[in-house]
Amino acid sequence: MNKVLVAGKINGTVLKSKDPINFLGTVDKKTGIISDKNHDLYDKSLKDSILVFPSGVGSSVGAYTIYSIKSNNAAPLAMICQKADLTVATGCALANIPLITISDEEFSSLENGMKILLDTENSNPIAHQ
Amino acid sequence: MELTREEESALKGEHGETMQMAYRILVATGEATDADKLIPIEWTHLSGVNYNTIGDAGEEFLSSVSKDARVKVQTTLNPMGFDIDNVSNYGLDENFISKQLSIKNSYETMGVTPSFSCIPYEIFDIPKDGTQVAFAESNAAIHANSYDNLKTNKESAFSALASALTGKSPYSSLRKEDTPNITINMKIKNPNELSYGMLGFFAGKVGDTSVNISGLSNMDNRQQKAMCGGMGTSGTCAKFIFGDGDSDCEKIDFDEKELQNVHDELNTAENGDIITLGSPQLGLEEITELTQKLKGRLFKKRCMVFTPRTVKVQMQKLGYTNELERAGCEILSDCCTCLTPLINKDNVDAVTTNSIKGAFYLKNSNKVDVNLKPISQIIEDETK
Numbered sequence: 001m002n003k004v005l006v007a008g009k010i011n012g013t014v015l016k017s018k019d020p021i022n023f024l025g026t027v028d029k030k031t032g033i034i035s036d037k038n039h040d041l042y043d044k045s046l047k048d049s050i051l052v053f054p055s056g057v058g059s060s061v062g063a064y065t066i067y068s069i070k071s072n073n074a075a076p077l078a079m080i081c082q083k084a085d086l087t088v089a090t091g092c093a094l095a096n097i098p099l100i101t102i103s104d105e106e107f108s109s110l111e112n113g114m115k116i117l118l119d120t121e122n123s124n125p126i127a128h129q
Numbered sequence: 130m131e132l133t134r135e136e137e138s139a140l141k142g143e144h145g146e147t148m149q150m151a152y153r154i155l156v157a158t159g160e161a162t163d164a165d166k167l168i169p170i171e172w173t174h175l176s177g178v179n180y181n182t183i184g185d186a187g188e189e190f191l192s193s194v195s196k197d198a199r200v201k202v203q204t205t206l207n208p209m210g211f212d213i214d215n216v217s218n219y220g221l222d223e224n225f226i227s228k229q230l231s232i233k234n235s236y237e238t239m240g241v242t243p244s245f246s247c248i249p250y251e252i253f254d255i256p257k258d259g260t261q262v263a264f265a266e267s268n269a270a271i272h273a274n275s276y277d278n279l280k281t282n283k284e285s286a287f288s289a290l291a292s293a294l295t296g297k298s299p300y301s302s303l304r305k306e307d308t309p310n311i312t313i314n315m316k317i318k319n320p321n322e323l324s325y326g327m328l329g330f331f332a333g334k335v336g337d338t339s340v341n342i343s344g345l346s347n348m349d350n351r352q353q354k355a356m357c358g359g360m361g362t363s364g365t366c367a368k369f370i371f372g373d374g375d376s377d378c379e380k381i382d383f384d385e386k387e388l389q390n391v392h393d394e395l396n397t398a399e400n401g402d403i404i405t406l407g408s409p410q411l412g413l414e415e416i417t418e419l420t421q422k423l424k425g426r427l428f429k430k431r432c433m434v435f436t437p438r439t440v441k442v443q444m445q446k447l448g449y450t451n452e453l454e455r456a457g458c459e460i461l462s463d464c465c466t467c468l469t470p471l472i473n474k475d476n477v478d479a480v481t482t483n484s485i486k487g488a489f490y491l492k493n494s495n496k497v498d499v500n501l502k503p504i505s506q507i508i509e510d511e512t513k
Contacts, residue, residue: 003160003161004160005157005160005161006157022493024182024468024494025489025490025493025494026493029186035493036493038394055365056365057333057365058267058362059267061176061177061179061182061265061286061468062285063287063288064177064182064183064287065182067186067190068183068184068186068187071185072186084160084161084162085161086161086162086282086283086284086288087285089157089158089160089161089285090154090158090285090286090287090288090291091285091287093153093154093156093157093158093287094150094153094154094287099157101161
């Protein structure tokens with residue numbers, strides 16, 4: 001379902017994960033690099049991406065990790081999820097990172113490396129570049 | 130989501146920046162969870178206390194917000210990074226200690242009860258059935274919903290803080306009603322707390338916001354806590370409902386094969402250099418039992434025991450502290466295994482624990498190997 005959790009307008013490149021993300025413990029708060037060897041995005045940096053992933057999981061303290069990576073200039077430009085979870089929603093609200101949820105079909109249609117314009121004011125918030 | 134005129138004006142910033150931020154968080158949370166309004170809550174439990182997890186960004190944020198933010202309802206607090214009574218034994222640097230004390234000070238300034246515990250359900254009085262609370266500690270939220278007849282969503286550090294500052298939370302999800310679409314059948318024979326921790330970890334992976342769970346025998350306090358801790362680690366699910374559920378529920382068995390899968394994911398060593406007990410922290414009942422089991426025995430390696438400060442005070446009075454220290458235990462209050470800065474991969478390769486929650490974070494955050502054993506086997510193997 002489409003929802004705007006944190007509003008904004010931004011151009012960027014999709015970094016997509018098929019796995020959910022546990023921000024606490026598996027995302028380095030200085031570099032934004034994923035450290036979980038079993039994770040789809042292992043060793044990749046979230047910095048300046050439009051991060052597309054199913055949802056956040058794990059400890060609620062992960063919201064501070066989102067705030068930290070933003071403070072360290074290592075945060076995604078925006079996040080797009082299939083399902084909204086409280087950790088990601090509040091972390092993005094505080095860090096002012098645009099966040100939307102989209103339908104399963106739209107989620108499947110987004111691929112790594114795609115350039116998109118995210119505009120939460122638009123009824124179709126994702127435009128392909 | 131519908132807001133009252135008062136809430137709208139706070140969201141516009143007419144009650145100051147702090148309240149504006151608090152309402153922005155509540156609105157984002159409410160939209161995320163399809164809430165239609167905000168409702169009053171009576172107790173909040175905050176996470177985001179340990180400097181090891183919240184870092185400089187968190188410390189600076191709390192320092193700034195505490196200048197004018199004050200909590201409106203009873204608010205308790207998760208563990209921090211160390212026990213001030215014995216921190217000098219653990220080689221933490223001065224920067225860590227001063228930043229952690231700044232965080233402690235910020236929360237106290239805001240009017241928070243400095244409980245530094247992940248088991249508020251064991252050390253505070255439980256309000257009457259059906260009371261709405263806001264717990265950010267995942268094991269505590271699951272315990273509150275499943276065993277204490279309270280109502281909470283699995284809050285984030287920020288949504289719980291926003292609830293503490295406003296006395297409100299979005300009315301959604303587990304605060305209303307919940308009908309799980311999945312039933313897990315526990316098939317493990319003679320389970321111990323480790324099996325229940327792994328069951329919880331499995332449930333968190335397959336469940337959404339709540340799960341039915343069947344096939345459980347009578348569980349003791351330790352096993353209940355282990356199951357809540359395990360589930361809080363692996364997913365978004367925040368409530369066990371005990372029973373078979375509706376007939377149209379998807380049915381999944383938790384059998385030896387599934388147990389082995391979780392074991393293989395989290396158990397990475399045959400032995401540990403040190404032992405940790407607690408994640409969640411041990412309550413007085415578990416401490417009492419541990420004291421009895423360790424009579425006449427001595428740990429062959431270091432064993433860290435994590436407990437809330439209120440329990441530490443009680444166990445001193447009861448003489449348990451002396452007995453456990455004689456058996457080689459290090460008693461630590463105000464902190465816990467989960468995300469501890471006191472275990473460092475520079476001097477520890479592997480940790481033995483009976484905690485699935487502890488294992489997950491030791492492995493992924495402390496980057497040490499983990500050896501999983503139930504408490505009975507830890508005492509058998511590691512003491513003389």
